[in-house]
Amino acid sequence: GAGVSQSPSNKVTEKGKDVELRCDPISGHTALYWYRQSLGQGLEFLIYFQGNSAPDKSGLPSDRFSAERTGGSVSTLTIQRTQQEDSAVYLCASSSGTGTYEQYFGPGTRLTVT
């Protein structure tokens, strides 16, 4: 079946602009995660959605970052007033929320802030 998809695959934006990154999880997966991968920082957890529960936002680095998940499916990560340190690959993952809880990742969005 279809895996996790993300769009756009690449995004170049000017400092100070807002960006939206989209994630389409595997159909039927109730859990959705956003991670950020940057040089020297490895993979960092950003935010987690599980079903209709309130999201776990504990990994968001600042209030410029927000995310929503509509209808328990598609998620959008928004970064406002982008800064150069926001340049990274943003990875989305989904999980069935049961069993071994393995997470399946999308191809990522490479964000470059100039």
Add this chain to the structure above:
Amino acid sequence: AQKITQTQPGMFVQEKEAVTLDCTYDTSDQSYGLFWYKQPSSGEMIFLIYQGSYDEQNATEGRYSLNFQKARKSANLVISASQLGDSAMYFCAMRELIRTGANSKLTFGKGITLSVRP
């Protein structure tokens, strides 16, 4: 807090040989899961293998096996019969199993680069 340590520098292995990628972890949780992911140059994270902290047998998935030594807090990945397509970055990760929500996130190590030589 959970911590994953992967300290090996870039690893090289001859095609068709076996290779072990090291991972040690630290956690105060009693029940946890350990994962290995592969990240080729295309960037996508590919799930390879899972080991639960209470599993008595070491996990195996095809050419991948996980050498789990709970007392030493190590979860090394063994790749048998290496192939050129195994060249990639490999990440060890863990999560707590008992609780959901805040502890469902994966904590990753820094990764190890593996290069398979023909």
